[in-house]
Amino acid sequence: MMESFRHLRHLHGMIALLLAASALALPPEKESERQTLLAALCPEEMTSEAAAGLACGPLPGTVDRFLKSLAGLVQPANGHNP
Numbered sequence: 001m002m003e004s005f006r007h008l009r010h011l012h013g014m015i016a017l018l019l020a021a022s023a024l025a026l027p028p029e030k031e032s033e034r035q036t037l038l039a040a041l042c043p044e045e046m047t048s049e050a051a052a053g054l055a056c057g058p059l060p061g062t063v064d065r066f067l068k069s070l071a072g073l074v075q076p077a078n079g080h081n082p
Contacts, residue, residue, distance in 0.1 A: 003053055004048045004052070005055070006055075007048075007051040007052050008046075008055075009055070010060065011051060011055055013052060014037075014041055014063045015042070017063070017067055018034055018037055018038050018041070018063065020035055020065075021039070021067065025073065026070070026073065030069070034066070034082065037059075037062065037063055037066060039053060040054070041059065041063075041065075
C-alpha cells in the first residue's frame with residue numbers, strides 16, 4: 001500500500017509541474033506535448049499496477065526532459081535575463 005502511495009505522489013508531482021507549465025507562453029508544439037504528457041499521466045482507471053507502470057516506466061524521464069526544454073521560456077523572478 002505504501003508503495004502505491006509513493007507512486008501516486010510521484011505522478012501527482014509531475015502532473016502539478018505540467019499544470020504549472022500552462023502559465024507559460026508555450027509554442028503550439030510544446031503545448032501539445034504538455035497536454036499529451038498530462039493525458040498519459042491520467043488514465044481513465046488508475047490502479048496500483050497502472051500507477052507503478054507510469055511511475056517506474058519511461059514517462060518520468062520524458063516529463064523531465066520536456067520540463068527542462070522549457071528553461072528558455074521561464075523568466076527569473078527578478079525579471080532579469082541571465
